[in-house]
Amino acid sequence: MDRAWIPEGVQRCSAGAFYSWMALWLFVLGAAVTTALLILWKGLNQTNMNDYFGFGAWITADLGVIALGAGAFFSGFLTYVLRIKELKALINFAVIIGFICYSSALLILTLDIGQPLRGWFGYWFPNIHSMLTEVIFCITLYFTVLTIEYVPLILENRKIYANPVAHTLSHNFHEAMAIFAAIGTFLSFFHQGSLGGMYGVLYARPFAFREGFFVWPWTFFLFIFSAISVGPTFTILITMILQKVTKKRLVPRESLSVLAKIAGCLLCGYVIVKIADTYYWATHILPARGLTFAEQYHGYQYGLWLLFAEIGLCGIIPALILITRRLRENDKWLVLACALASIGVVLNRFIFTVQTLAMPVYPFDKWYIYFPSWQEWVTSMAVVAYGAVIISLSYRYLPVFPYERDLNPPAR
Amino acid sequence: MSEHHEVASKEKYGMVIDLDKCTGCGACTVSCLSENNHYVREDESDKLRSVAWMKVYKVTNGEPFPNTKVAFIPRPCMHCDHHTPCVSVCPVMATDYNPLTGIVSQIYTRCIGCRYCVGACPYHARYFNWWDPVWPEGMHKLLNPDMSPRMRGVVEKCSFCNHRLQKAKDKAYVEGRRDLKDGEYVTACAEACPTRAITFGNMKDPESAVAKLIKSPGAFRLLEKLGTQPKVYYLSNESWIRESGDNALGRKKTARPA
Amino acid sequence: MKLDRRGFLKFAAGGVVGTLATPIPWDLLDESAKFTDLWAPEPAKGPSSFVHSTCRLCPGGCGITLRLVEDKSGRDEWRGWHHKEFIQRRRLPAVPLRAVKIAGNPDHPVNRGGICPLGAAGLQLLYGTNRVTAPLKRTNPKGEGEAVWEKITWDEALNIVTGKLREIREAGNPHTVACILDNKKGLTAELIGRFFRAYGSSNVITMPSQEDVETVGLSLMQGTGGHxxxxxxxxxxxxxxxxxxxxxxxxxxxxxxxxxxxxxxxxxxxxxxxxxxxxxxxxxxxxxxxxxxxxxxxxxxxxxxxxxxxxxxxxxxxxxxxxxxxxxxxxxxxxxxxxxxxxxxxxxxxxxxxxxxxxxxxxxxxxxxxxxxxxxxxxxxxxxxxxxxxxxxxxxxxxxxxQREVPFKAWPALATDAVAQQGLSQSRIDGEGGEIKHGVCMSHNLTAALKSGAVNALVVHEANPCYALPGAHKFEEAVAKVPFVLALTSCMNETARAADIILPVASYLERLEDVTSAARVPNASMSLTRPALANVPEARHPGDIFLTLARAMGGSVNSSLPWDNFEALLKEKVGGIFASRRGRIGDQEVAMLGSSDELWEGFNAGKCWYEEPVFGGGGLTFNPQGRTPHFEPVSWMKASREFPMLLVAYENINIANRRAVDTLPYLTKNIDDTVLQKHDLLVRVNPETAGRMRLVEGDAATVQCPTGRLSVRVHMDVGMMPDVIGIPLGLGHSNDDPFLTGKGVNAYEVLEPVADPVTGLAVWWGTRAKLIKA
CATH class of the missing domain: 3.40.228.10 (Dimethylsulfoxide Reductase, domain 2)
Incomplete structure (x- = not known):
């Protein structure tokens, strides 16, 4: 039925199976769009956010997907700038994941602001002192870069490519890809950092506040570090999942191993720096504000287990797995490590978002619990459905994996 | 952000609240609600979404019966003087520190409702407008013409009744004066307070009541260790009340929410 | 036309640049921002004026300053037949006004500029959602579901009321008409009392107050009356x-x-x-x-x-x-x-x-x-x-x-005809006392009196006994048995809902009235509430309503109340203050004033007359009539196995509990979430006591009392005495006010009074109770 649109020489499931699969995700997406319209119509009272939790599930989701989407720029950087050729097999897919992450982040951000119709004020009345301004500009620009990186891939669709305009465009884009990758890297470094900076500059919120270097608090660098360490693991994770779902090897194992090794080394470095940062925060920053480390954790929801889960379970363990050759060569261990690392970075963003706000700064105040409303859950979870739709379409119709044909020779 | 634009101004407005006088009656809150055109929802028991620029916190000394004591801490916006936490974070410059008066303002028609400032403020003085402002049939008549109600989706906060400063200045100008007399410009909360616990005025005028009161031995500010330099001072002769104003290492937290 | 690559790119780029050069995208952005600005209403602007008046929401009598703004938005509402007449009668400015703020009056000796939360929220009473805007007549029989109201004209309403009163009087039963007031302070209350005495009924009964026992005690120990x-x-x-x-x-x-x-x-x-x-x-x-x-x-x-x-x-x-x-x-x-x-x-x-x-x-x-x-x-x-x-x-x-009495001009002698004298000779329906006869009102006896059928008509003036009489639900049942109930009120409340006719009364910001000597303050004082504006033009001054009724009744009732309107009465009364030459008005000695008119003008400028108390050593009798001070426990102080705890009522300044006014919306914002959470009232219990009942913060529970049960939640309060449950008075309304109805429970329902055998007066502040986890 849609055979003409499918890349040459690859096996794809039947159109019926594909559209049934898509219908499932589109249904979820439709529910999310309806929910989003409800929120836009009725306002943010539809969420469980309040004046203590001004940020909640959405900001956590935003920061999470942006960190996970860092695989795109970092793989691009490794591929085009450092010229690590093994990663060519992955780079298209990394870009798609990045595109999904960033576009969904922008959509959620639009939903998250109280006045979506004034969203453009961010560009029109920028406050250069605000980390959020940096975030708004960098994310928008980098999203543009990702789009530019994604478009040629779309143009390479068999049917579209037949059009001479598309053909030429695609060709020209490809030539400039290294430049875009470099620009993307620069922009990404900044906004990953400024997202961290957003919290580190909150000097009146002792849970988040960090000193720093020049105008950037240490969280600026920690966020970059964590994003470049974990972003690639997420790319690996999604690739492995796709291979599992399609029951095919799409990327040479060697490519995944190279990326995993790089990620593992970075993650080791990050974990060390994060521990040092936590130690300095607990022993210097908090006491200077009359607070103790123990006071920063409370009950089950905000217990110290979060710290151990984040740094230990989802930091040290995946780092060790990834730098151990024997383990990262094993698919199961690799998936486990990548999943833990990805969970860890989301957990880190959650802690910085929610626990920062939950920690009572007044000595006479108490810990409040925030739990997202169903509207927040549905719209946040829609990212998964949105990702599944984009990945499914891309995989089916675009030549995402250059080595797929070689790795899966026709049965004939 | 006063370090950036410290200017030769003769005015810096501040407030002193005597907690030993405060009985927590809430007249300040109601007066503020009325002055600043706040709507009321049928259910206001979710205090984390109930907008009250002047919120009265209740604290206890934590002692068991019959040695229990409660005290009240009315909390307007602190109008932080040093690197005002909310001002620097706003991405659209919707909030501003006025170097001439020291007042931190909020431009409701500029705010995009990102709530970054809500997170930046340790005093919980900033409120997001979760709902459309609605008044029951006929009740819109009590709206103060000097103050715009805020639309849904923006952040709002205490302005030290900035519109009253404009009025006082206009009046002084008509009378050929440049400077305001102490007490000529006061906030609605200070005006209402039945125990006269709230004093408001120009801290740079050495003769003003606030300038004298902030030198009292029992004067303190909330969360002073954070370095925000609030322009709202508190007075109390009771050490447990003063201690409840800031975190202190190793101290058992005496004051708890009541 | 064939589009080549270059052409396409040119077209695309040109299109983008061209669109950006037009005002369309920019205007759209601008318009979207302007549109969001309209999400909030903009109050109509206009010149301001200020009126000094007096607050009547509690016995405190603070001086207030009302800020008024020309009301351009509401001009249409003023184009009625009543408009001209209204302005003439009340001397209102011709420009419609709206009130935007109540602040304390710094020149008033009672409060010197301060104000309480209730006073500051007073405009929400004026503009309240449950104002009664016209005389109302019940169209369905009482006791058959929710009342259905029909708007009627004042003439119709007054005809029904006079018809009823006349019918009862002509049958020789004027003493079967009773009236409930919040208190007997002020000329309106005195005028109402006078109306009923001239009519032939001494049954003008006030709501319970601590002052009742004080009045008896003071007269016994010091042989004096007064406050x-x-x-x-x-x-x-x-x-x-x-x-x-x-x-x-x-x-x-x-x-x-x-x-x-x-x-x-x-x-x-x-x-x-x-x-x-x-x-x-x-x-x-x-x-x-x-x-x-x-x-x-x-x-x-x-x-x-x-x-x-x-x-x-x-x-x-x-x-x-x-x-x-x-x-x-x-x-x-x-x-x-x-x-x-x-x-x-x-x-x-x-x-x-x-x-x-x-x-x-x-x-x-x-x-x-x-x-x-x-x-x-x-x-x-x-x-x-x-x-x-x-x-x-x-x-x-x-x-x-x-407190010294305000030296108002004395009332002229009351004219009573034979019917009135016959009625007044009957004993009061609430009794005259216990072992000691004192004549102080005993409203707790009203329930039994109404149930016995001794009352043919009940007039309730600015009081809410169906909500706020201890044992309220039983009183409400009794009211249903009264053949004719008339309620005078500015806002719909539980008692008005039980009436046959409701007459809308002007609120304190809409009427001219005296407010005398703030409660418990040693100075005698008097200042006026002033009709600054009329949000409900149909609402009338209660004094004027009774003067109109008196005219309609004719005979000795009319001749006892000969004033054209309340203002005339008030002006005449103020003459007494001038004649006494006592005190000061504002900063002027009354003795230095030239005429009573000058004093009257002072009052109408919002000034307060006040007089320093006269001190002098006094004494008392420790054992009047052989009764010595002693400790006499109230029945519910004794613990019982069935009810091991004591329920004690407490009051909160943000929960109006003053019978004639309910908690206003601004105040509901001030109610702590440890007192009210959504629809649930929280009782205060010591954590130790709660722990014994296995209750934790916020748990649902039932307070079981000998007199009934209440569904509540529990707030742990270390400041509570163990085994004592604290419950706020003033919640649990069912008065159509969306800000109040259905919030919490009404503690008055279980706080049934016991009679002090000595005075017969109600003793009430608590009851035995048991706390059960729900």
Whole structure:
């Protein structure tokens, strides 16, 4: 039925199976769009956010997907700038994941602001002192870069490519890809950092506040570090999942191993720096504000287990797995490590978002619990459905994996 | 952000609240609600979404019966003087520190409702407008013409009744004066307070009541260790009340929410 | 046309640049921003004016300043036939006005610019959603579901009312008409009382108040009438027996102003005696957590110390009678040790407090419980009040004084015809007292009287007994049995809902009325509420309503009330103040004024007349009619196995509990989430007690009382006495007000009073209870 649109020489499931699969995700997406319209119509009272939790599930989701989407720029950087050729097999897919992450982040951000119709004020009345301004500009620009990186891939669709305009465009884009990758890297470094900076500059919120270097608090660098360490693991994770779902090897194992090794080394470095940062925060920053480390954790929801889960379970363990050759060569261990690392970075963003706000700064105040409303859950979870739709379409119709044909020779 | 634009101004407005006088009656809150055109929802028991620029916190000394004591801490916006936490974070410059008066303002028609400032403020003085402002049939008549109600989706906060400063200045100008007399410009909360616990005025005028009161031995500010330099001072002769104003290492937290 | 690559790119780029060069995208952005600006209403602007008036929302009588703005938005509403007449009658400015702010009046001697939350929210009463906007007639029979109302004209309404009153009078039963008022202070209440006496009924009954027992006590011990006041401002040692001095007792703002001055001067001591940690107890220099109801015993224990140690004021005691007997009683029955057992206060604390109280002059003992609606028995009042004689504070500066009457011109003699005389000779439906006959109203007897069929018509004027009479639900049932019920009210409330006819009454911001002497303040004073605007043009002054009714009744009723309107009566009455040459108005001596008109103008400019109290050493009789002060426990103080706990009512300054006004929306914002959560009221319980019941913060529970049960939640409060449950008064309304209806439960329903056998007056402040986890 849609055979003409499918890349040459690859096996794809039947159109019926594909559209049934898509219908499932589109249904979820439709529910999310309806929910989003409800929120836009009725306002943010539809969420469980309040004046203590001004940020909640959405900001956590935003920061999470942006960190996970860092695989795109970092793989691009490794591929085009450092010229690590093994990663060519992955780079298209990394870009798609990045595109999904960033576009969904922008959509959620639009939903998250109280006045979506004034969203453009961010560009029109920028406050250069605000980390959020940096975030708004960098994310928008980098999203543009990702789009530019994604478009040629779309143009390479068999049917579209037949059009001479598309053909030429695609060709020209490809030539400039290294430049875009470099620009993307620069922009990404900044906004990953400024997202961290957003919290580190909150000097009146002792849970988040960090000193720093020049105008950037240490969280600026920690966020970059964590994003470049974990972003690639997420790319690996999604690739492995796709291979599992399609029951095919799409990327040479060697490519995944190279990326995993790089990620593992970075993650080791990050974990060390994060521990040092936590130690300095607990022993210097908090006491200077009359607070103790123990006071920063409370009950089950905000217990110290979060710290151990984040740094230990989802930091040290995946780092060790990834730098151990024997383990990262094993698919199961690799998936486990990548999943833990990805969970860890989301957990880190959650802690910085929610626990920062939950920690009572007044000595006479108490810990409040925030739990997202169903509207927040549905719209946040829609990212998964949105990702599944984009990945499914891309995989089916675009030549995402250059080595797929070689790795899966026709049965004939 | 006063370090950036410290200017030769003769005015810096501040407030002193005597907690030993405060009985927590809430007249300040109601007066503020009325002055600043706040709507009321049928259910206001979710205090984390109930907008009250002047919120009265209740604290206890934590002692068991019959040695229990409660005290009240009315909390307007602190109008932080040093690197005002909310001002620097706003991405659209919707909030501003006025170097001439020291007042931190909020431009409701500029705010995009990102709530970054809500997170930046340790005093919980900033409120997001979760709902459309609605008044029951006929009740819109009590709206103060000097103050715009805020639309849904923006952040709002205490302005030290900035519109009253404009009025006082206009009046002084008509009378050929440049400077305001102490007490000529006061906030609605200070005006209402039945125990006269709230004093408001120009801290740079050495003769003003606030300038004298902030030198009292029992004067303190909330969360002073954070370095925000609030322009709202508190007075109390009771050490447990003063201690409840800031975190202190190793101290058992005496004051708890009541 | 064939589009090549270059052409396409040019077209695309040109298109983008071209669109950006047009104003379209920019205008769209701009318009979207402007659109969002419209999401909030913009109040109509206009020139401001200010009116000085007086607050009537509680007995405090604060001076207020009302800010008015020209109301351009509402001009259409004013184009009615009534408009011109209305302006002429009330001398309103021709431009419609709206009121935007109530602030305290700095020139008013009662509050000096301060204001309480209720007063500051007064505009929400004026513009309230449940204002009665026209006379209403019930169209379905009572007791058959929710009332269905029909708007009728004033003429129709007054015809129905006069017809009914005339019918009853002509049948020779004028005494079967009863009237319920909030209180008897002020000319309107006096006028209503006069109306009913001329009509032939003495059944004008007020809602319960602490002043009832004080009136009886004062007349017994001092042989005087009038309102008891305390010179707190000049007192150096204040011993408060549960009076919520800082939470709405007496004149709330005045007291808080005085408290502010105390804190500055640092030479006053406040000792608060009450079971639980109230705000007053916290703010006091010392809090004595006495067992509920044992206040009298504590007072007598202190008296014992003062008397046995000879610390009492000998000159004052010389002016008193019955001291020896009192002394003997104290020495035998109320030693600190015995009292310690009753009260739970250590004997040494009783002694040291008593000594400090006795040696610090002036000192005063304040009788009270909460804001002043709940009441104990006569023996309790006498025990506490006696302390004032021991420290020589009867009628002295810094002590207790009886407020002087405002020297209004006296009422002319009442004209009564034979029917009226016949009616007045009948005994009052609420009885005349217990062992002692005193004539003070005993509203708790009304339920039985209404049930017995002794009342053919009930008039309720600005009161809400169906909600706020202790044992409210039983009274509500009884009201349903009365053939004709008339309610005069400005807002819909539970009692109005039970009426046959509702007459809309102008609110205090819409009518001219006297407000005399703030409660518990030693100065006599008078200032006016002034008709600053009319939000409900149909609403009328209650005085005018009764004058109209009197004219319609004709005969001696009319000749007893000959004034054209209330304003004429008020002006005539004010003539008496001028004639007395007493006091000052504003900063002017009345004696220096040229004419009564000048005084009248002063009042109409919002000035306050006030007079310093006359101090002089007084005394009292400790054992009037052989009754000595003593401790007499109330029945519910005794623990029982079935009801191991004690339910005690408390009042909150942000929950209006003053019968005629309900909690206004701004105040609902001030109610703590430890008091009300959505629709649930939270009772206060000591964590230890709650723990024994396996209850944690916020748990749903049932308060089971001998008189009924209430569904609540639990708030753990370390300041509560163990085994005591604290419940706020003023919640649990069903009055159509969306801000109040269905929120919490009404504590009045279970707080049924018992009669003090000596006076017959209601004693009510608590009941036995059991807390059950729901």
């Amino acid at each position: 008891l006041a305390y010179d707190l401002e000049n007192s150096k040692y204040v011993l408060s027996f549960g009076a919520a001095l800082l939470e709405g007792w007496g004149a709330p703002v005045h007291n808080m102003m005085v408290f502010g001055k105390w804190q500055e001067a640092n030479e006053h001591t406040l000792v608060q005696i009450e079971p639980n940690c109230s705000i007053t107890a916290s703010k006091a220099d010392k809090w004595l957590a006495v067992k509920p109801g044992a206040e009298a015993a504590l007072a007598l224990g202190m008296a014992n110390v003062i008397v046995t140690e000879g610390l009492y004021d000998r000159s004052c005691i010389a002016r008193c009678q019955g001291f020896e007997g009192f002394k003997a009683l104290l020495e035998s029955e109320y030693t600190p040790h015995k009292v310690s057992e009753i009260t739970g206060i250590p004997a040494n604390v009783i002694a040291t407090t008593a000594r400090a109280f006795a040696v610090t002059r002036p000192a005063v003992a304040v009788y009270g419980r909460g804001q002043g609606v709940m009441s104990g028995n006569l023996a309790e009042f006498m025990s506490i009040y006696s302390l004032n004689a021991l420290v020589g504070s009867i009628g002295t500066k810094g002590g207790v004084v009886v």
